[in-house]
Amino acid sequence: MRLADPSALDDHRALGADGAATMLNLVRSTGRQLQEGYRAGRSAPGLPSGGLLRSIVVCGMGGSGVAGDILRALYAERLPVPIVPIKGYGLPEFCGRETLLVAVSYSGNTEETLSAYTEAIARGCRVVTVSAGGELARLARGDDVAHVRLPAHVPVPRGALGFLASAPMGVLESMELIPSPADEIERTAFLLEDLATALGPERPGGENEAKSLAAWIGHRIPVVWGSEGVADVAAMRWKTQVNENAKGPAFVSVLPELDHNEVEGWSAGSGTPFATIVLRHGGEHPKVGRRVVASLEAIAPAALDTREVLGKGFGPLESLFSLVMMGDFVSIYLGVLRGVDPLAIPVLSGLKERLRE
Ligand code: PA5
Numbered sequence: 001m002r003l004a005d006p007s008a009l010d011d012h013r014a015l016g017a018d019g020a021a022t023m024l025n026l027v028r029s030t031g032r033q034l035q036e037g038y039r040a041g042r043s044a045p046g047l048p049s050g051g052l053l054r055s056i057v058v059c060g061m062g063g064s065g066v067a068g069d070i071l072r073a074l075y076a077e078r079l080p081v082p083i084v085p086i087k088g089y090g091l092p093e094f095c096g097r098e099t100l101l102v103a104v105s106y107s108g109n110t111e112e113t114l115s116a117y118t119e120a121i122a123r124g125c126r127v128v129t130v131s132a133g134g135e136l137a138r139l140a141r142g143d144d145v146a147h148v149r150l151p152a153h154v155p156v157p158r159g160a161l162g163f164l165a166s167a168p169m170g171v172l173e174s175m176e177l178i179p180s181p182a183d184e185i186e187r188t189a190f191l192l193e194d195l196a197t198a199l200g201p202e203r204p205g206g207e208n209e210a211k212s213l214a215a216w217i218g219h220r221i222p223v224v225w226g227s228e229g230v231a232d233v234a235a236m237r238w239k240t241q242v243n244e245n246a247k248g249p250a251f252v253s254v255l256p257e258l259d260h261n262e263v264e265g266w267s268a269g270s271g272t273p274f275a276t277i278v279l280r281h282g283g284e285h286p287k288v289g290r291r292v293v294a295s296l297e298a299i300a301p302a303a304l305d306t307r308e309v310l311g312k313g314f315g316p317l318e319s320l321f322s323l324v325m326m327g328d329f330v331s332i333y334l335g336v337l338r339g340v341d342p343l344a345i346p347v348l349s350g351l352k353e354r355l356r357e
Helices: 006-010 012-016 018-028 030-042 062-075 111-122 134-143 157-174 182-199 209-217 230-245 286-298 316-337 346-356
Strands: 055-059 083-086 099-104 126-131 146-149 221-227 251-255 274-280 305-310
Touching (some): 006 209, 006 316, 012 018, 018 157, 018 316, 030 146, 030 157, 030 182, 055 111, 062 083, 062 230, 099 111, 099 157, 111 126, 111 134, 126 134, 134 146, 146 157, 209 274, 209 316, 221 230, 221 286, 230 251, 230 274, 230 316, 251 286, 274 286
Parallel strands (some): 055 083, 055 099, 099 126, 126 146, 221 251, 221 274, 274 305
């Protein structure tokens, strides 16, 4: 792989190329998206009753499916019912009249999500749909199901994460299932505005942590470790953003789980092709800090090159989205250094096309 000199990240021509500029602008808009998506979810008409619910299921794939992981990371410990993200065609046996099923698809045309939606209707689940149009919106209209309409101007679902994550939060608030997250969302949007300046393309490499991380990863394969909770979701987002924006493989693991398997795989000298990023957050279990140190010491002979990124802000939403924003910027800069278009996803789109035929 030919890698550009890190100075390319301060070159306005490289960063101003169509795909990179579009993706950078979308990342910068994450805070505003959070505010707008939340308002859209909260004011959605015709939401079902939240009374006597036994489960909340969030169906979605890829860039939209993250919404379910985020809801679970934020609320699983605060809700009396389980939140279950589903990433596939079918539903678990327990889904029925006492299940709230939120079907999330930015395009509204993802076949797995449409299949899960259809099954949810057949089983009598209380259904809410979230999309920027497509078949999901059309079905919801026909079935008289509540629909949260997202703005349709975003060219790729992964660039709409703020909308996709916060719309279900607004829905849950409106159904009186969670306390209002309005303050948390405002604080997070504020933090993300600052972070977008600190990590954005105008901030030169020497003072920009995202550019520095991208240059440090370079041609190597990122291995992203996330401490359980919000950093675990952020780690998965880092991985998928490296895949789609930088067009490279990446791996993800969660602490403490990785201490029970992965550590054995880092044999002496095996770390050379990899760059490990450890994502941490203020709300993690107190024992995780000790585990990070001990795990890295235990696998020292692998000679893994490692850096740590700590979530910013005070609450889980701030922590989560600050880690996500860092990874989003890093993956786009990595794409620029690797000479690929961060926006285009020809393999993924080609595969969808082929499966549609
Ligand atoms: O990043 C992507 O484009 C994909 O992961 C999509 O999000 C995924 O294919 C699902 O599409 P949608 O988000 O439109 O439901």
